[in-house]
Amino acid sequence: MTPFSQFAIFSAIKIICVFAVTMFIVAYAVWVERKVSAAIQDRHGPNRVGPFGLLQPAADAVKAFLKEDFTPAHVRKVYYWLAPAIVMIPSLLTIAIIPFGSQLGHQKMVIADLNVGVLYTFGIVSLGVYGIVLAGYAANSKYPFLGGIRSSAQLISYEIAMGMSVIPVFLLVGGLNLSQVISYQTGSIFHWLIFKCPLSFIIFLVAMFAETNRLPFDLPESEQELAGGYNVEYSSIKFALFFMGEYAAVTAASAMLVTLFLGGWTLPIAGLDRPAATLGVGILQILIFLAKMLVVEFMVIWIRWMWPRFRYDQLMDLGWRRFIPLALANIVVTALVLCLVVK
Amino acid sequence: MSVAFFIIALLTLLSAVAAMTLRNLIHCALALAFTFAGLAAAYLQLGAQFVGFVQLLVYVGAVAILIVFAVLLTRGREPATQGIFSPKWPVGAAVALGVFGTLAGLLLSSRVLHHEAAAIAQAPVRQIGEQLMTHYIVPLEVLGVLLTAALIGAVILAMHERESDSPPPSKT
Numbered sequence: 001m002t003p004f005s006q007f008a009i010f011s012a013i014k015i016i017c018v019f020a021v022t023m024f025i026v027a028y029a030v031w032v033e034r035k036v037s038a039a040i041q042d043r044h045g046p047n048r049v050g051p052f053g054l055l056q057p058a059a060d061a062v063k064a065f066l067k068e069d070f071t072p073a074h075v076r077k078v079y080y081w082l083a084p085a086i087v088m089i090p091s092l093l094t095i096a097i098i099p100f101g102s103q104l105g106h107q108k109m110v111i112a113d114l115n116v117g118v119l120y121t122f123g124i125v126s127l128g129v130y131g132i133v134l135a136g137y138a139a140n141s142k143y144p145f146l147g148g149i150r151s152s153a154q155l156i157s158y159e160i161a162m163g164m165s166v167i168p169v170f171l172l173v174g175g176l177n178l179s180q181v182i183s184y185q186t187g188s189i190f191h192w193l194i195f196k197c198p199l200s201f202i203i204f205l206v207a208m209f210a211e212t213n214r215l216p217f218d219l220p221e222s223e224q225e226l227a228g229g230y231n232v233e234y235s236s237i238k239f240a241l242f243f244m245g246e247y248a249a250v251t252a253a254s255a256m257l258v259t260l261f262l263g264g265w266t267l268p269i270a271g272l273d274r275p276a277a278t279l280g281v282g283i284l285q286i287l288i289f290l291a292k293m294l295v296v297e298f299m300v301i302w303i304r305w306m307w308p309r310f311r312y313d314q315l316m317d318l319g320w321r322r323f324i325p326l327a328l329a330n331i332v333v334t335a336l337v338l339c340l341v342v343k
Numbered sequence: 344m345s346v347a348f349f350i351i352a353l354l355t356l357l358s359a360v361a362a363m364t365l366r367n368l369i370h371c372a373l374a375l376a377f378t379f380a381g382l383a384a385a386y387l388q389l390g391a392q393f394v395g396f397v398q399l400l401v402y403v404g405a406v407a408i409l410i411v412f413a414v415l416l417t418r419g420r421e422p423a424t425q426g427i428f429s430p431k432w433p434v435g436a437a438v439a440l441g442v443f444g445t446l447a448g449l450l451l452s453s454r455v456l457h458h459e460a461a462a463i464a465q466a467p468v469r470q471i472g473e474q475l476m477t478h479y480i481v482p483l484e485v486l487g488v489l490l491t492a493a494l495i496g497a498v499i500l501a502m503h504e505r506e507s508d509s510p511p512p513s514k515t
Contacts, residue, residue, distance in 0.1 A: 133408065
């Protein structure tokens with residue numbers, strides 16, 4: 001087998017596995033969301049389909065596919081069809097560069113080990129706005145339009161804070177490659193970047209909520225004011241794509257957070273922070289990564305049911321007048337410290 | 344010149360033409376975003392990952408989306424009815440030709456074309472940063488001043504508007 005065809009086959013296998021796991025997590029994140037919200041609000045949550053309602057996601061998927069795909073007469077058809085897909089694509093593309101394990105055999109457990117790593121992520125994430133803007137524009141009616149405008153303003157604002165929050169991380173690490181970021185965090189738990197750049201972590205975390213449209217920043221969807229926001233005119237599987245896009249974005253953002261600040265697939269005990277020599281350790285490291293990611297994702301879901309929603313002007317104020325100056329100061333201070341300490 | 348390059352170039356040029364000729368401003372803005380994305384793809388295809396993703400991040404993710412945003416916020420829903428060619432098109436054509444001629448002349452007289460194409464190496468980000476901070480420091484600073492001036496200009500325009508706003512008329 002030539003190296004190229006070997007590369008192609010292994011990449012295809014990795015892509016299929018990562019896609020399958022991601023979609024599984026997306027489906028069950030919805031189930032967890034409903035169960036957690038039910039527990040917090042003293043209800044039962046889904047409990048009819050399968051034991052503990054575990055088959056509910058499958059039932060929902062079947063329902064979404066079988067429902068009539070209704071297209072309102074007043075929408076702009078091309079954009080109306082494109083928008084749900086454009087919402088879904090960026091979240092799936094971001095996952096491609098996240099190292100979800102060290103190696104199995106000689107295969108690195110990352111789909112694409114890019115040198116410019118995080119730049120790719122932000123480039124792709126910034127495309128997510130198009131889906132929402134297009135959905136708002138395609139709907140050709142007032143509420144979705146307002147929802148689309150609001151949400152795109154929110155995404156553009158918080159992208160800046162998010163991008164600037166991670167610059168200190170890369171100043172410390174000395175490169176943009178995510179594998180490099182992970183190897184920097186090995187050795188001791190205090191090498192994790194959450195302890196080295198706590199301010200970056202906080203800004204990234206908050207911006208992550210805003211970027212994925214989750215409460216307390218889910219203004220584009222605020223039911224009480226906009227009857228749902230940019231997705232009002234959608235039904236059946238197209239609506240489900242918006243829904244899945246949100247959870248895929250949460251999954252991708254959690255994976256990113258784990259990679260950047262929580263040590264990725266490493267644990268500073270029993271040599272688990274070195275690339276795996278055996279198959280078993282390799283699989284264990286993938287499980288460690290998944291466990292960390294699911295803890296973060298659970299926290300995201302938990303917060304949704306504990307916090308009230310921000311008002312729009314508060315959201316903009318927080319983004320532009322608190323986080324962006326803070327992130328800038330963080331960059332300058334980190335650079336100064338590095339310059340004084342290292343030289 | 345590979346097949347991929349021709350496909351990318353064709354799509355980029357077509358979308359650029361669409362951005363100039365379509366009547367509906369939203370369509371134009373989206374076509375422009377596609378042009379930017381095509382340029383990013385061309386950079387990536389040439390092996391310039393850094394420039395490619397920066398192009399995606401800055402032009403597709405920020406500049407084009409702001410244009411779309413501004414058009415959505417300010418324009419009425421109906422596309423313009425007048426022709427796409429303004430009566431002053433010879434002036435525009437002259438300016439375009441002038442700019443093209445200047446750029447082409449500079450390119451042809453520069454050393455770029457006489458260099459043998461270097462073997463494609465992934466320039467590390469650190470190296471790009473060092474070059475920017477040493478060899479290209481003057482262009483970088485000039486750009487910085489230019490952007491700051493633009494920023495201050497935008498703030499002054501916005502301030503002016505607020506001052507000239509008359510107080511809201513009373514109902515009585």
